[in-house]
Amino acid sequence: MNKRLVLLALLAAAILAYFWFDLGQYLSLDQFKAQQAEIIAAKDAAPALYIGGFFLLYVGVTALSLPGAAIMSLIAGxxxxxxxxxxxxxxxxxxxxxxxxxxxxxxxxxxxxxKFGDRLKAIDDGIARDGAFYLFTIRLIPLFPFFVVNLVMGLTRIPARTFYWVSQIGMLPATIVFVNAGTQIGAIDSTAGLMSPTLIGSFVLLGLFPWIARMLVAGAKKIRAH
Structure with missing residues (x-):
């Protein structure tokens, strides 16, 4: 059988299983909060197992373009x-x-x-105009949904290694903001926790992040111009 068809069948089966067995329920913040104490106790008993399992699960969710990555970032914190x-x-x-x-x-x-041909032209034009810097910009400032960028970039001429390192750097600020917010969300066990300074600060950062990202991009453009 054609290797491409085999891979396509495996991808389809994995996505179907995710929705058929309603696995998304395990990636919800409410589900985590309901079992928070038990999950943290189990993690503390086998930290390496939980770190490895969480890492592989996160890779799988993003590789299959499934919903839940943002919630998993909060849970990671x-x-x-x-x-x-x-x-x-x-x-x-x-x-x-x-x-x-x-x-x-x-x-x-x-x-x-x-599926995304209408967005491909805009991204193609951006890559032709700014190269890898365009990918850096849309990683910092979410002009398109995360999973759409992953898929549509695959149809451009950008090398995979460039896609990797630019994505790693470009997504890092948002990752820090989300994980930091998660450290406080996981600690809330009463209404008093809702007013903790760190949690409020985390959500302020979430709100300010697009503006901060725009400033970073503008600064990077000035550096490139010189």
Whole structure:
């Protein structure tokens, strides 16, 4: 059987299983909060197992373009703290994004072209105009949904290695903000926790992030001009 068809069948089966068995319920913040104490206790008993399992799950969710990555970023903060959580999410999200990019380029090209062809021209024009800097810009400022960027970029001429390292750097600020917010969300056990300064600060950062990203992009453009 054609290798491309085999890969396509495996991707379809994985996505179907996700929705058929309603696996998304396990990636909800409410579900995590309901079992927070038990999950943290189990993580503390086997930290390496939980770190490895969380990493692989995050890679799988992003590689298959499934919903839940943002919630998992928050949960990473609650489970592992800012430093470990950020490292896990940064590498898992970038590896998963690159796998989605490669699947689009080599397996799902026709489907992606038909589904997101209207967005492809804008991204193609941006890559032609600014190269990798355009990808950096849309990673910092979400002009398009995360999964759409992964898939549509697979149809451009950008090399996979460039896609990887630009995505890793470009997504890092948002990753830090989300994971940091998650450290406080996981700690809330009463209404008093809703007013903690760190949590309020985390949500302020979430609100300000697009503006901060625009300033970073503008600064980077000035550096490139010189």
């Amino acid at each position: 609650a489970l592992f703290g800012v430093v470990t959580g950020t490292i896990l999410v940064s590498f898992a999200s970038t590896i998963g994004a690159t796998l989605a990019f490669l699947s689009s380029r080599f397996v799902l090209r026709d489907w992606v072209q038909g």
